[in-house]
Amino acid sequence: MLTRFLLAGLDTKAWVLLSVLAVLAVAVPFMALAVPPTSPWSLSMLTVTLLGKYFCYALLALSLDLVWGYCGILSLGHGAFFALGGYAMGMYLMRQIGSRGVYGNAELPDFMVFLNWKELPWYWHGFDMFPFAALMVVLIPGVLAFAFGWFAFRSRVTGVYLSIITQAMTFALLLAFFRNDMGFGGNNGLTDFKEILGYDIQAPATRAGLFVATVVALAIGYILASAVVSSKYGKVLVAVRDAESRVRFLGYDVEKVKLFAWTLSACMAGVAGALYVPQVGIINPSEFSPAASIEAVIWVAVGGRGTLAGAVLGAVIVNYGKTWFTGVLPEVWLFALGGLFVLVTLFLPKGILGLAGDLRQRLAARRSRAAAGSNAAKEATAP
């Protein structure tokens, strides 16, 4: 039954995306590990990591699309949930370093030894166990989102005001994580990881494994999100986006509807962050910066908000563009990104997928008009 519920939401678009992901999950590790490096089909580890990073971003974009595209909440602070998930994973990875750190302290991470701390802060306990850390990856962003959303939705903070306070939230967290006293490595963040679940984090096989994990997480996230939006609840969600007051007057509990989507989305963002950290090898407060969160919004806008697949597409395209530009023409990247914001909002309000949909519709309309026209002509010539 659950399977049917999950699969019911999948349309053609979804099947295409899931097939692509499935192919990548098999082909990329194979090309990276088994194909000899001399072959033109071989992939470097760098590319694998880069692809893994894109898919982490895609999962973040997916979570953002769930709230922005289907619930109308423009979050300018989704990077905060992403970063919190990342920090939870980073703490696990820090504890795994053990006595291999620069100071060789089995209990304390290097930066704590450096700051002359004598014992582990209470909130670091338990992070040496992976299941606990994995739970925290979902729980911490989820609880924060729940608390934040509970207050904000109940007070009916909506629209621009909500966007601005989500931005304030991530900005406050940015400032907080910059402080050394917080016990999260301050400015430098958490880095210098050695191993994950006992596997060397630098080893090609581990990297390929992380990539596969990311693709699987993205696929699960996608299936979950499309199941949610195509369910009965999803219809209410879209109704809230389009006419919040009317839904409320019809007797729905709008706050709870929003709160569920909002919290689910934050949990997904946390998972994305947790997969991002071992692949990139560092997590620092800059992930909390408001600019990073707004950048995630543009991925969704470029791909097409309210389409799920568009968010994934947008994240991959924009980030590939970023990689390409910063390599070839670093000065132009901000112009390109800024221009993208302007052009997409002015000319592509529905994003790439929306544009494709429009074109298809227009084409179909023309064809039917042409057909109708020839029919009419036939009728006219008929005696």
Place this chain on the structure above:
Amino acid sequence: MRCTIRRLLIAAALLIAALPPLAAYAADLPALVRGLGVSNYDELDKAIAKLAETGDPAVAPVLEALQAGDLNLRKSDGAVVVAKRAGSGWDLFDPLTGAALGPAERSAVERIRINNALRRSLGAALGALTLMSPDPAVRRSAAEAVFKSRDPAGIEILDRAIAKETDAGIRTAMQRARAAAVLNTDAPEAEKLAAIEIIAARGDRDGLGLLNTVVNATAPDAVKAAAREAIGAIEHRLALWAAAQNLWYGLSLGSVLLLAAIGLAVTFGVMGVINMAHGEMVMIGAYSTFMVQEMFRAYAPGLFDLSILVALPVAFVVAGGIGIIIERGIIRWLYGRPLETLLATWGLSLMLQQAVRSLFGPSNREVGAPSWMSGAFELGGLTITYGRLWIVVFAFAVFAALLVALRRTSFGLQIRAVTQNRRMASAMGIRTPQVDALTFGLGSGIAGLAGVALSQIDNVSPNLGQGYIIDSFMVVVFGGVGNLWGTLVGALTLGTINKFLEPYAGAVLGKILVLIFIILFIQRRPRGLFALRGRAVEA
């Protein structure tokens, strides 16, 4: 207390009156100096005292030379001379006039020896001489020196100096120094109590330290109690000044926030446009200031002090012009879609930042301060820098000007009409698109003005604007959208809260607390402090 001081003054005056006039001594100076040429310490002490009594500044170098061990007795005629080493012998100088007296053999002179007791009286005598110096600055610092050293030997000299002093401020300083010295003696209780009162009136940290030593030293209970009371009074006073200082800092920060936010209050508050490129308008204003200053440096370095005044209209026009272009080019297509406006203007801000970075380079540009904006002055326990003071004045001036423009000009009337009811305004013949463009230009121009002011206190770099954008939105949202007074109150409140939190929580944590406060505040009052009521709210 006043009675005691008067009594002291009378006593001092009588003492002075009893002394022969100083001029009579001046003539005898060489003779008195000659009197130093004795080998008996007691006699030398008396001679020093006699010299010091003259109060003649010319005596100071003689006593300094004696202190340094440079003063010698010439064996041939018993004259007192200053001897400086020159090769194997000495070069001799007259101690009073400094005139050279020619070289001498090593054995021709004999050093005038002093012991520790003499050193002490020399120090006191020198202190006394500086207390009588004709230069007010020297007298003041001498009084401060006695206050710090608390040397009882200074009391008598201070008494005379106080009687002679004409400058009220310096006289107070001397009285305080005297009181400090009195507390260091075993003077009668009443006198000590009076001294404590004088110190308490001083009311600063030095006085506090002094009174603390009194409390800790052996003293009669009454004196200790009085000192404790005085300590309480001083601490209270210091706390008040600290609060005043915080209030000033808060006002200063608040006016910076006001400047940054006031343009946003026009574009966001009045027009409902979320302009994320607002910070970049501030940055453009700052760079306009830089350009104007470069022109002044190149063509009219003498008029540099006026460069800021010229920069104001330039920044207003440049930022306002760019604002109008943005409104015509982008924003007018997005009216009624606030979230899209937010994204488009964010993209614009990225492009503007990169454009400035490409044109001017990524590093900070130096914007100088005109002379009338540098320096500081003291106001009671406050130190106020002119730069900050001008920014506060400027922020309020801009606010007032904007208020007048919106309330009293026909352009302001049109803006308000379009804001309240666009279609009706249009029906009345107001060209709403033109008003939109000009309003946005006005908001951007004010941001440019803010940039001129902020260039004085912040780094002029492409990232200048980013630092203000979140703060400005917080101010506008906190104060209530569509209400200029709300922006004013919001800016000053947030600035003050921030500065009052800083001493307890540190700068960063203070800011975090303010952000959390705003987030919670918006939950309570989703439309800000001064919410607009009526139909406009839902539009």
